[in-house]
Amino acid sequence: MKLIKYPDPILSTKCAEVVNGDEKTSEILNEMSQKLYEWSGAGLAAPQVGILKRMVAIDIRETPSQLYKLINPQIVWKSEKMIESNEGCLSLPILRVEILRHESVVVEYLDDNFVKRRVTANGFLSCCLQHELDHLDGILYIDRLSKLKKSRAIKKFEKLQMEEQGEK
Template sequence: MAKLPIVIYPNPVLAEHCTPVTEFDEKLAQLAADMAETMYAAPGVGLAAPQVGKTLRLVVIDVSEEKNQLLTLVNPRITAYSEETKVCEEGCLSLPGIWDKVKRPAEVTVRAQDLQGNFFEKDCDGLLAVCVQHELDHLDGVVFVDHLSRLKKDRDLKKLHKLKLEAKKKRAESESR
C-alpha cells in the first residue's frame, strides 16, 4: 500500500463532479486500500477520491476509536435524510487547520456498492452520518465551507491562506539551514 498525496483546496479537482465506478477490479481495490492508508496516516476519519486527485465516486470512512471499522463506499448516494438536524464542528484533510460548525441532517441512509460491486444500504447517525454527508459532498464538488455563510467561508479561506504562507515560510527557513 502507498500513501497518496492529499489535494489541498482550492485545487480544481475538488470542484469536479465525480464519475461512477464501472470497473470493480484489483486497481479499484488498491486505490481504496491506498486511500485508507492515507486517511489513517493523516489522521482523518474519511477520505473521498477527489481528495487524492481521482474523480471517481469512491469514499473510505472509519469513525471508530480503534480505527478497525473501515467502510468503503463505491458509487454512494444518500437515499433518506432525517428531519432532525445537528450542528457539528467539521474539518477536512483538504483544508488543513480549518474547522467550523456545519448544520446537517442528524441521520441518513446511504446506498452504495462494495469493492466487488454488490449493493448494500447502511443507516448512519452521529459522527458517521456527518462523515458520510461530508465525504459524499466531495463527490459532487462541494467542500464543507460551501455550507457556511459567505462571511464565515471568507474568514476560513483567509485563515487557510495564512496557514499555507506560514508553512511555506517554515519550509524555506529549514531548507536554507
C-alpha cells in the same frame, strides 16, 4: 497517491460513477484506506487523491473500529433534524468550522466486491458521510457556509497556512 489541497480545482469537480467490475477499484480503495490512516483522517474521498471517481474510505475510529469502503454511495434518506458538526478536512489542513448537517442519514453503496449495501448512520458518522459524499460532487464543507462565513473561513485558512509556513 498524494493529497490534493484547496484551492486545487480538482476538488470542485464532479466525479464520475464507478463502472461495476472496474478492476482497479479495489486496489484504489485499499490505497485510499492506507492513506486515510497515514494522514489520520476520518474520511477520504477519491478526488482528494486526484481520482475523479465516486469512491470513499471512512473510519471514524470508534471501538471496535470499522472501515467503510464505498463505491457510488448515495444518500437515500436524511433526517429533518440538523446538528452542529465541528469539521475539518484533510484538503484544508488545520482549519475547523462549525457546519449544519443532517443528524441521521441512510446511505446505499457498493462495497469493494460490488455488493450492494446500506448503512444507517447517526451523529459523527452521519456528518462524515455527508462531508465525504459532497466531495464526490465537487462540494467542500466550506461551500455549505453562508457567503460571509465562507469568506471568513477562507481568510482564516490562508492565515493558518501562512503561520504554519513561517514556523517551518
